Amino acid sequence: MKGNEMEQVNRLGSLEVVTGSMFSGKSEELIRRLRRAKYAKQKIVVFKHGIDNRYGEDGIFSHGKDSLEAYPVASVEEMDKIMEKNIDAEVIGIDEVQFFGQEVVNFCKKYVEYGKRVIVAGLDMSFRAEPYHPMPELMSISDQVDKLHAICMVCGKPAYASQRLIDGKPAYYDDPLVMVGATENYEARCRRHHIVRYRENKRGKICFIAGTEINVGKKIVEDMYSKEISEKAKYTTIVIKTNISDNAEEKIDKLAELREKVNKSLLKNDFVFIRITGGLLLPIEGNYSVLDFMCEYRKDSEVIIVSKNKKGSLNQILLMVDLIKKVDLNLKKLVYKNSSEEKENKEVIERIKEITKLKYEII
Ligand SMILES: [Zn+2]
Structure with a gap:
């Protein structure tokens, strides 16, 4: 009886969400947790989104040098296929989880129910400082949320959101996601220094x-x-x-x-x-x-x-x-x-x- 109970406890899955603005160290935190699981001799499977090619094909790609092998995938379907071959994995890590759309919520739920420890990292807000779906859904069904903070590039206070800059100026709310012929970059900014410009209201x-x-x-x-x-x-x-x-x-x-x-x-x-x-x-x-x-x-x-x-x-x-x-x-x-x-x-x-x-x- 006692043994069975233990087994039940061991098989309980969990979902951990690591979130925050860009440059807040989400990938590093994800890697840290996965690496610890690896040291504990647990089998891990790591996914990264195929469109994120910042740091080469196979690694996950934190801004620091620590990396870990990850499957580059474009969809939840691909993740499911890889999981079929790795069903004995105990820990699943997903980086840039916000790119996988609403379907990833069911993916996480499913493997948590199978008893896996699922750890996801993703941006909580868009450059418009609006919730980046499906992060709100993942956060609410998770067992643990850690919101990390970068440092505001202007004043050094804890950052609140990612500032999108186009040709060095704050982007407009309705700027397209790909701006042809413009140089674009992002900075972490606090509430005071995060600026979203609106075209219609010219304000004094x-x-x-x-x-x-x-x-x-x-x-x-x-x-x-x-x-x-x-x-x-x-x-x-x-x-x-x-x-x-x-x-x-x-x-x-x-x-x-x-x-x-x-x-x-x-x-x-x-x-x-x-x-x-x-x-x-x-x-x-x-x-x-x-x-x-x-x-x-x-x-x-x-x-x-x-x-x-x-x-x-x-x-x-x-x-x-x-x-x-x-x-x-x-x-x-x-x-x-x-x-x-x-x-x-x-x-x-x-x-x-x-x-x-x-x-x-x-x-
Ligand atoms: Zn600031």
Whole structure:
């Protein structure tokens, strides 16, 4: 009885999915697991997709030099045929599994039911940062998922998806998969630096203008910048007003309205100045703060902080810079508006520049 039970346990198959963006080390991880099985004297069968010929005919082809013999196959049918001759294999490895289409899901299920350990590696998302089928299906029926991360080629943070570049520029969403006469390459990128371009919406840029206190001179700064660009670009201004004592009923749909207003303005203008009156942490609607709203437009915006040029503003400025940097918004510069009060020493302003690594301007 006991012996039979053991046999049952031993015969239980499993599915392991290794996924992530390009350059995240999926093939290396697959090879590592297969090699360990080989050391344990288990029979392994490895498949790679026939269209993937990066590293010669027979090896799997991680970006590192470690390789392992694999059958290059073009379809699940071919894999099945090879399995017929290798039905005693205990471990099956499939690299670039996303190329095998929906059928590979049933293939994996079948051999797991036969008691095999199936390990697959594949891209979880396309260059458009959309799920790459059949990875979602494989991940959900698997026993174990390991999502690996490459490093963003721009900033060095953990990468989120593969950036497709055509002639060095981010690809458009609808660019064909084969671009004749163009040079194409891929880079791992984080959420902030992964860019998918869309042809139809030509969008403007947002310049958020925030102040360290009320009546600090945000309007003056905005007028200054808009005058600078008015000759060559179209712009408009939106003011976000926050007030804690606002009547709750009036606030309903304030966020949706604001979003619509901003999106429409972005379609019609090259620049949209958004002046923030009140604090960044004050709510627009419910618990949704001005800062949350700004994060929605992270990729299309930059932030200018306006402060009075007076003694004792240092701490307020640093707090605000810290807040904005923590949510990874693009801080462009600090503007000091000269006030009638005693002015801050030039050395202190230079010191703030060193700490924040931000350009500044005194007006
Ligand atoms: Zn990045």
